[in-house]
Amino acid sequence: MSAIGSGGRVQPARPGDPSRIGPYRIVGRLGAGGMGTVHAGVTSDGMRVAVKVIHPEQAQEPEFRARFRREVELSSRVTGPHLVPLLAADPDAPTPWLATAYVPGPTLNQHVLAHGPLSEGSLYAFAAATAQALAAIHAVGVVHRDVKPQNVLLTPAGPRVLDFGIAHAADGTSVTRTGVMTGTPGWISPEQYRQGTAGPAGDMFAWGALVSYAATGRLPFVAGAPDVVAFRVMSGEADLDGVPAPLRRTVEEALVQEPGDRPSAAEAAQECAVLLASQVTQVASADAVPATAVDMITAVWEVPAAEDPTWQLPSERSRSKKRLAGAVVLAAGVIGGLAGGVAALLPGDAGGGRHAPSSAASASPLASAVSGQSSASAAKGDEAAEQQAASGSSASVASWNQARAAQGAGEHDVARAVLHDEGVEAQDLGGGVDFTPETVRFHESRREVYLSYRLTSDEQGTMYAETEIAKSMCLTLRDLVLRLHPDLPYRTYVMVKEEQGQDPQVTWQDDFVTNAECQSAADDGTGQDTDVSQDWQPDENGLGQAMIPSTDSAEIRVADGAARKIIAGTNGMRQTLGTDRVLGNRQIKVGFDPDNAVMYVWSDYVKWNEKQVDSWAGLVAGEACRALVNERESAGSAWPYSRYAVAEIGGSHYMMIRWGTATTQADCPT
Incomplete structure (x- = not known):
């Protein structure tokens, strides 16, 4: 839920959005994610803030609320020039929220996609600033646990590390849901995969991968299915071609397998500061080198400022006319990095005689x-x-x-x-x-x-x-x-x-x-493959759960097998789908929602029309259903999953296309 920076326009407030949260007046939206919605807010004196509001469903869970309360307390400890500090929070509110300063600028991920890797001066500044930010976090006994390109903003004054939504104490007293691994594939350390432990050394492993990505525009362990990435992280070597030689040594040290052999954040920050100083002397005379690391970062920072959107501030009178239809809030989906509004949509017959396309x-x-x-x-x-x-x-x-x-x-x-x-x-x-x-x-x-x-x-x-x-x-x-x-x-x-x-x-x-x-x-469930009397439907919460990397060997094996068949089948029907592009693990993914015993399959390739989407969903539903039936026949009651759902994700919505219950092979779609 890290939509603090601009990265795009401030979206208008939506039906059901609050007009005020705590002391802040809400004027629009900045984004959304798996934890909740990020609103654009202003203080009474006009200061711009990002207000993160937790999804009501999650706020009703005592365990989640306890974790959020703990993380607010931890986040309040952290301060530093390369961080986005917490301004205020109310973890005990009916709908918990927290507010941070609004910082204009794209994420590293957005910048690399738009402009390519960072240049040498800015790269050294980036490495030094992010290492200093982690040093400040670790100094107060906090571990970030989600260091990745989407959580670093490139502001006009230098990088800012943000989003402590899953930060926890280094002493292990955080509250987390048993069996859930926090983090993002490709940015998770080997020891976290093996033992589930996440300490400061794990942040440093992710920092090494982050700097490598900033230098090359590539993930050091390559993208792919979560289990494939996990295997490469635990047994392969990082691809560091393109990382400048002076910086490469520090990055290599951060990416070693043994956590005890990695440098601390403070040590990496010191090494990067030395490299940064040499860059500064190339643009300024030796006697004019800035005295502080912060000034040195500013001296060589050449990342162009992103467009900072204008915040329209409606009058209180006009704002009061905005209705508050709070019965249904369509939670948005920065599920794992998606931005924009989320709405359920099923192609095909609308059912009930209510909608004719x-x-x-x-x-x-x-x-x-x-x-x-x-x-x-x-x-x-x-x-x-x-x-x-x-x-x-x-x-x-x-x-x-x-x-x-x-x-x-x-x-x-x-x-x-x-x-x-x-x-x-x-x-x-x-x-x-x-x-x-x-x-x-x-x-x-x-x-x-x-x-x-x-x-x-x-x-x-x-x-x-x-x-x-x-x-x-x-x-x-x-x-x-x-x-x-x-x-x-x-x-x-x-x-x-x-x-x-x-x-x-x-x-x-x-x-x-x-x-x-x-x-x-x-x-209404017109996309269901089974009897309409079933009492469940897939939703964004289940899809969000499915996007959390699994640590269960059976789940990983079944997901990998299903993904291979679905990808092969999808590429085999390219003519039907009207595309020459060969799709892979980047576009088609499989995951599990343990709470509702559902296997989700989703794609972010949204260039198909309605008929093509329906054809693809038929293929996927059949493969997903058969995969679940086969595993249940093999593992018996030890295999808990009996439902499947097929979804398509776009920039501003998701579609639940088809879903059903896997009972027997004969019942699976053909």
């Missing part, structure tokens, strides 16, 4: 009754259409044309809230989706509220956008109608798509009163 209007159960009927003829009083609109049938273009503008204070409040929240949704969607809310109308006798909109996107983007539009409208109406204006008669919302030169099309309708959780048709 705009790209498939001819098959729309809502629009078919009025296909071919122009809005002009309806407006002129087409008798058949009038009778249909007056009946209790589904909403139609005719009933949309009969609907009127808002009347009275309550309806005006509803219309303003819907347009405001859908406007926020339009900003959130981004990514090639052009969505514009148009008008809100009311049909009192039919008890319907209509939203017309314009939307331009590809087929998959349209499905995702319309799912999000529907959820936002449902939440708004539940909040405004049921809570603030219960006297209003409305209970159904209807979405109407308008396109230039074409008749309006009813794309979605649902009862926002009975749909208490505002689940869209995409959330």
Whole structure:
């Protein structure tokens, strides 16, 4: 949950986001992750802060809350020029939070992807600053445990190490969930893989890998499946080609297998300071060399400043109009480094007759009754259409044309809230989706509220956008109608798509009163491979658990075998998927959620269309199901996993495509 730096624009606040957290006024979002959401906040005097709020589900777990309280206390100990200090926190709040200073700048990972490795002067400055930061952390008895490129910001004044979300005391008194290894594959030390121990020496191993990555742009132990990376870390040699010779010796010492043979952070910082001084003398005369290490880092730091986004500060009055639909908060997914909003989406038939994708209007159960009927003829009083609109049938273009503008204070409040929240949704969607809310109308006798909109996107983007539009409208109406204006008669919302030169099309309708959780048709389980009566569904928490590297040999073996078959099958159907690219472990991954006994398979290759995604999900579901059945037949009751889920992850969302229960080989998808 390390979205403190800019790295991109400040996102607008979302429906359900708080207006204040502690003493801070919330003006937007900076990102999200497995632990919670990072909000953009300001103090009363205008100071910008990053406020991290823990997911409500995790806050309800006493063990997690105890761990968070402990980590806040530990983080408060740590100060230094190359760190992002803790400003305030409330671990005992109903929803725990902590606040740090906002620091503009991209992460090392973002910088390397955009600009390549660091140059020599900046590289030595980076090595010295990060070693000094770890020395400050270790000096107060704290271990970071998640040193990686995503947790180092490159600010205009030099590097900053951040995110002590999983820091713990070197004395071993931290509170952690039994059996869970904290850290990220490729940045985990050999002893942590072997014994599960993480001390200061483990941070130094990760520091060596971090500096190597900064110098070369490559992971020193290469990317791949978690078990493959673990094997290389424990038995292979790091690839340090490209690390400058003077720095390479220190990096090699940090990456040795035995933790006792590695330099301490203070020793590495001292060695890097000497190398840094030689770099400074190349840009300044010997008598002008800065006296402190901090000044030396600034003297050679040549990383260009990233764009620092403007923080729009809405007035309290306009901010108060933002609805607080807190019943459902769609937790975002910096699960393991992802950023942006997260929403569940299932391609294919939307189910329940509620959603007809705009790209498939001819098959729309809502629009078919009025296909071919122009809005002009309806407006002129087409008798058949009038009778249909007056009946209790589904909403139609005719009933949309009969609907009127808002009347009275309550309806005006509803219309303003819907347009405001859908406007926020339009900003959130981004990514090639052009969505514009148009008008809100009311049909009192039919008890319907209509939203017309314009939307331009590809087929998959349209499905995702319309799912999000529907959820936002449902939440708004539940909040405004049921809570603030219960006297209003409305209970159904209807979405109407308008396109230039074409008749309006009813794309979605649902009862926002009975749909208490505002689940869209995409959330109904239409992607399930088993009986719809099953009482579980995959979610972002389970997916987040699956992304934690496993230390169980059986899980690693089954995941590796399934991944190999899925990757081979995926590459074997490239023609069907419409791509010439050969995919591998970087794009397709397998992991386990032990709490719900689910094996997750997910891909971050999001260039397939809806039909291609469905074809791929069928292949994956079959392989995942067979892998689970085979292991259960071999291991018996010792193998706890009986469920599987297939997901696709994008920059701002994830899709749960298909899931089911692995009972017998005959039941597995073919």
